[in-house]
Amino acid sequence: HRADREGFEEREWTYVKKDGTTITVLLSVTALRREDGWLTGFLHVANDVTERKRAEETLRKQSAAMTASMDGIGIVNDRLEFTVVNDALAKLYGYPDPQSIIGLPLNALYEPPTYERFTSTILPIVKQRGRWRGEAPGLRYDSLTFPQEISISAIEGGGLVCVVRDITERTYAEEQIKHLAYHDALTGLPNRLLFKDRLTVAISHAQRAHTRIAVLFLDLDRFKVINDSLGHNIGDQLLQAVAGRVQSCVRESDTVARLGGDEFTILLPHLPHAEDAALVAQKIIDAVRYPFQIEGREFFMTTSIGISLYPDDGFDAETLIKNADTAMYQAKEQGRDNYQLFNAFINAKALQRIALEHGLRKALVNQELAVHYQPIFDFRTGRISGMEALLRWNHPTLGMIPPTVFIPLAEAIGVMIPVGTWAMRVACAQAKAWHDAGYRSLSLAVNLSVCQLQQPDLLERVEEILDETGLPARLLELEITESSAMQSPETSVRTLYELKKLGIRISLDDFGTGHSSLSYLKRFPIDTLKIDQSFVRDITHDPDTAAIVTAIIAMAHSLRLKVIAEGVEFTEQSAFLKKYSCDQMQGYLVKAPVPSDRFVELLATASDEASAG
Template sequence: MKNLTPMPSPNNARILVVDDEPRLVTSLKQLLNSHQYEVDTALGGKAACEQLIRQKYELVLLDLNMGDMDGHQVMGFMAENSIDAATIVVSGESTFSAVSKALRRGAYDYLKKPYDPEELVATVESALSKKLLESAHGAMQRRLQRSEELHRYIVNSSPDIVFMLDKEGKFTFLNNKIEKILGFKKRELLGQKYTAIIAENELKKARYLFQQNTAVNKGIRNFEMHLKSSDSNRPDRFFDITIFPIERKTGKSFNAEGQSLNPTFIGTYGTARDITERKEAEDFINFQAYHDLLTRLPNRSLFKDRLNLAIAQAKRNSERLAVMFLDLDRFKVVNDTLGHAMGDRLLQAVSARLEGCLREGDTLSRFGGDEFTLLLPEINSREDARKIAKKLIQELKEPFKLGDHDVFIGVSIGIAMYPEGGISVEQIIQNADVAMYHVKSRGKDGYQFFVSSMNTPSSNRLILERDLRKALEDDQLKVYYQPQVNAQSGEIIGVEALVRWHHPEKGVLSPSQFLPLAEETKLIVDISNWVLKTACNEVKKWFQEGYHNIRLAVNFSPKQIEHPRFVQALIAQLKRYDFPAEKLEIELTENVIMNDLENMVKTLSMLAENKITIAIDDFGTGYSSLSYLHTLPIHTLKVDQSFVKNIQEKRNEACIVNAIVAMAQGLKLNIVAEGVETETQLKYLKALGCQEVQGFYFGRPQPAEYILTLLAEHKNSQQKNQYEAV
């Protein structure tokens, strides 16, 4: 093994010769110089002390009897000032007391004058060798001490608990973190087995892992485990623990890498990192993913997972199960009159009561809003399900105390049995929902089993209507925007607001899938008002970001436009939303206008007086006289996408588009071509002089935040082009 710090040669040592006789000092210096030593001299004790303060020496040759300060005093000075140099006394005094006193003072040897030169040189060499060995040993000790101090600092500064166990599993070392994290004093645990800090429910696992670790050549092991605190009232904490065996290499057999083939296990070294907060965060995130945070019940996703498992078990064991779909009656009244906070408290109280009615193994979930679903596995008959339904209804009939209010509600329950009520997760839930809606339709506050005759188009329509009403209440609707682009510059100058329904079961639904139903049920008015409010608030934020030239196009239902106070209501809404009327454009079809032309003239004129612009949507597809274009304050014609689609392939469509663009130019109307999907279509329309275009070529309808990103990208692109032009 190589010595990393070579020992200096004694010949490199520096020696101080001290005597008050100049001739003796000179002879000693010459003698030592002849043996390659570096020698300084001092005439007397005081001069020696001054030299020793200024210069470091490995060896001092010292006379005892000196006039100003004797040798004993010099050695005392060296001791007091921690001067680390070996001392050889060279003196004419040879009494026992003088010699013993010098040796007690730390002298390495005592030579009597007159000295033998060979003996003196040999004594010098021996003293220096010893001194150098002591210095090397001291330096090594100091390095070891510093290393140990550093190691202890690192270990005690570690955020982890660091520990060592002997081969029996008893603690032989612990750092300070054990007390800070778990509250144990180190002295309490040293000599105790590791099981003293293991949580009760983890003992079996811990013993197995320790036994595995005692087997040699097992390497590092990592696992997670609960450790208990010294205070039994404090909860256990969760740790990420790493351990590896400590082995003594014994025997004479080695492998190709030089590792001992028969090491002996002597203990365990390990670290334990407290990951309680991380695990709690992970658990909370997992809880959020599968639970409703208000009621702490399983959510829709977890309910479906459990139902899927229950169906598999029921099929395997030829068992039955039931799913109940619960919808609270009169909850909306409570929510609207007492406020959402009280509504939330009511949902929590309802959840607690329902849970009190369940068997072990049943799953109650909050499915959304005021809807709950209940899974009843291993149920024997419809009669068993009926009893539970009656119990739930009776339980919720009792009043709920909310502050100073006694609140009465009811519940409508639909029940689907497996397998007759469905054999898949979606089918059973949907059929229970259908049965529940039949309870609602006949007067609420009751239960109904699903039968196949319920699954009719009219039933499905009723369910969709109910879902649409809930969509408005539960913020399932979202406004998307399709850009309207200047055909020449590519700048976004307007957007058309379009509504999408984020249905919890069916995904994103387009307007054609639910607006016809909304028209029939008069929900269209509520939906249109919601779209206007949302769009005004979102586009107004774009204005605040510096995009002031954006025009907002909104579609309104004929039911709204035909209302005699439509304009007054609209102006009031715009003032309430602080939205500039001149930035709003209303899109109408020709058929809506021609349905009651006389009243429409008045309505549109009032809109124009308030700076709201009018666009004729799907122009060219209606059955009307073009004379109304002179009569009404129309601002924009929108060419229907059916003409634009085949503009290159079919001559008829091209002729119609040419005619509409020419007519709009003649009447000084703005023209927007819808349904532009290709660069060829765009080039054709630009050549015709069409001012604005809209379609998938520029982007599908997207949420507000996406459009804001598009606006920013276009702005940056314009600035870059201007800079390059300069």
């Protein structure tokens, strides 16, 4: 035995007690010898060390857990100096190892304002309640800060345990969620909720400072046509580009928001003069007019803007936004590509517009729409050679609604394609009936709206109608305007050439009132030119207008195009047009648009009435 050789030996033994529990015993054996060294016996001393062993095992496990923990753990003494640090804490704060932190004061890991919060608020709470948990920015070894969740607990006998967790990713995710709640995902601009909050705050400031605020409501003109015909990818890129241009037109203190779709709002606080809002609106209109380059294509856009002012037009956010929206619709009615200020008269018209919009959505189902026909008189034959199909709406309570009112409205609310398709089908069926009745050379002109010209399946719809009605394609003439063709020139050119292949004729309506007329005559497969009635109206008393009309006729004939004059009301105008070889005319001199049952009566009599002039 070692006790025999060395005089002393210690060993731990585990025993099972009578009740089945185990105990750990530390057995000490000491050799007993006489003075001459002779071994006389052994002294055995047994101590129960069960509790100590348990404490050691607990400490070992705690140390292993502390080392393995993903959270940073540190213990500080009463002087707030670190005495114990795990690897995770050193890593969180960017130190090379735990030993680099041992001995450092707690304030080494926090910026002065944060540490002041610890000493003045957090540590007194720990002293009173025994623990505290919250968030505070930590200071890394490289002087960068990071968001952390920290738990501090008091240790019995003195000192504190600090458990630190890096919440950078969680904080970023929370900020993203918060950002998405208040911002538009596509453009990154504030959304309706944030805009309304900022407007409410701005109104409070304006009330105290007695200053003005302007709210601009911006809507892109005919954006739906591009979005529907070319796809949402192009539309989204266009919206992002518009958002950037609008932001470049305002101050940093202003707010540009996207409400949804193609609608934007702008908050102009601290406005020195009401006129300044109009200047900003015009600046935005000019910026949006400049061509957009997207995926190798060039797009032309315009915008309509409504303006409301605080306190003139409202005292709360909802009213100011609503009134700016109302003024924007007035800008649409004024021809788009302009701005309008809100006033009470506009508001009354807006309420009427809402009633019309509601009624128009049901007009087709309720059979309130009808197609009327206006005869086209041929100067060479002296007879009616065709007719233009014109849509009419008889509202059940408001009576006849002018096409200049309800057709732009139909385009704006997205019902023009089904309405236009229905009108074309009805007109082609009627023209075929007259064709079968003996009027075999009678041509039919049908207007194509902006929406229809850009719809992807227009060619299929037209073919379907011709097959369904049996009308020869050569008798159908589709009328487009320069402004409708401008929405997407490349698409328009392709569509028109495909229609021409079917044998359909193409007419350019309202010639001279749009953009780049001559370039479109060259690019588009045009058969007929229609001189706008604004020119015809003045040809007999304005030499300049007369010169323009004669020039248009001569130019069209040199390009082998037929010329039709619109809006002819007087015999003097008819005589002038005939003198300068205009091919055909239409207008009240011949006959106003009439229902189909009255049109047949005109075929026999209108030629005599018109030729009398």
